[in-house]
Amino acid sequence: MTVTKQSHLFTKTRREAPADETAKNAQLLIRGGFVHKEMAGVYDLLPLGVRVLNKINGIIREEMNAVGGQEVHLSALQNPETWKTTNRWDDEVVDNWFKTELKAGGMLGLGFTHEEPLTELMKNHISSYRDLPRAVYQIQTKFRNELRAKSGIMRGREFLMKDMYSFSSNEAEHLAFYEKAKEAYFNVFRRVGLGETTYLTFASGGSFSKFSHEFQTVTEAGEDTIYISKENKIAINKEVFTDEVKKDLGLGDDFIEAKAVEVGNIFTLATKFSDALGLTYKDETGEVKPVFMGSYGIGPTRLIGTIVETLADDKGIVWPKSVAPYDVHLVVIGSEKPDVATHAEKIAADLSVQGFDVLLDDRDARTGEKLGDADLIGIPMRVVISEKTMAEGKLEAKARTADAASFMTFDEVVEALKS
Ligand code: ATP
Ligand code: MG
Secondary structure: OOEEEOOOOOOOOOOOOOOOOOOHHHHHHHHOEEEEEEEEEEEOOOHHHHHHHHHHHHHHHHHHHHOOOEEOOOOEOOOOOOOOOOOOOOOOOOOEEEEEEOOOOOOEEEEEOHHHHHHHOOOOOEEEOOOOOOOEEEEEEEOOOOOOOOOOHHHOEEEEEEEEEEEEEEEEHHHHHHHHHHHHHHHHHHHOOOOOOOOEEEEEEOOOOOEEEEEEEEOOOOEEEEEEHHHOEOOOOOOOOHHHHHHHHOOOOEEEEEEEEEEEEEEEEEEEHHHHOOOEEEHHHHHHHEEEEEEEEEEEHHHHHHHHHHHOOOOOOOOOOHHHOOOEEEEEEOOOOOHHHHHHHHHHHHHHHHHEEEEEEEOOOOHHHHHHHHHHOOOOOEEEEEEHHHOOEEEEEEEEOOOOOEOOHHHHHHHEEEE
């Protein structure tokens, strides 16, 4: 695995976030050097941020592949003609389009979702019941002209979405896949450290099914309100929270109101898009039928912000192991002394051989600053190397959320990192 020297990292930590940034997630991510703010709702990912994103995307890919998802990457540029077919080109119908003019004449849109172009594309590949079911996904940039962008990277005007679409012969086949996708979603949120705080939430379902399912993570920074039935570990979005719905779902009357952010959303689309765009297949008897569809979204960049919001403490970010930019933050005290520096590089190399990604703080900086930065950056394990630890023949290890450090041998550190 890799060793990155912090002295080589071009990003610097900062004591203060920009004055115009009010969201805790963006403040901490900017101070730690994970993201850069270009303007409201527009953020760049820096090396540490890219590492976290790649971990999250890796988990999402594993779970989508496990349910048979096949990865694609569609263009962000949208043909108005495709969207006119479903009446979604109209700004009266969709209020968050970014649209642009072609030099050659005519218009293009920047995609805010991809049902239309993918349904159109699949017409080239689905014609028979033998071609079904299929699931197709991408992790791709979306553009939305959001009116308010005050939630940091949890609500970007440009953001990443994992969007998957399923294509089935009929409702029963669709529902079987839908349940598998739901489980895959639970796996994703559990694996990124949000399992305890994320609730399957009944929300408005659009035209076909009564409900869609949102995955809502409880946080004060959320813009949604949900009602949680604690014993059932299920919630209802305020937008559909009525006595009738409570009774329908058999959830009793014992709810807790909470602020939450929608980290994922799964939807039965039925034949809405296949009817409009003409995506059909021939069944076993030769009868032509519309394909039955579903859509499944997760926001990887929103997830980064949500993890920061829900797990950070007063010292900085706390990354779960599974998504941390590095496994271990090796902090060298007295790095100007050649024997200490050499020893630290040896330990870093040995940890890397053991399979860990190491951020080696070899900077010429004060001890307090280095330890403060380690807390801010939030890598799960901090290991200090100094003349003192060298004299003891040990390393000084501390989990990010532990109160105190303890002296350990190299092997003990490896064990702790593995557990
Ligand atoms: P919200 O209600 O929060 O505006 P949405 O219902 O419009 O979200 P979907 O269209 O369901 O969102 O998009 C799928 C997923 O993409 C969401 O569950 C969320 O994780 C992510 N997402 C949506 N909008 C944004 C955004 N502006 N910035 C970052 N992630 C987003
Ligand atoms: Mg939604």
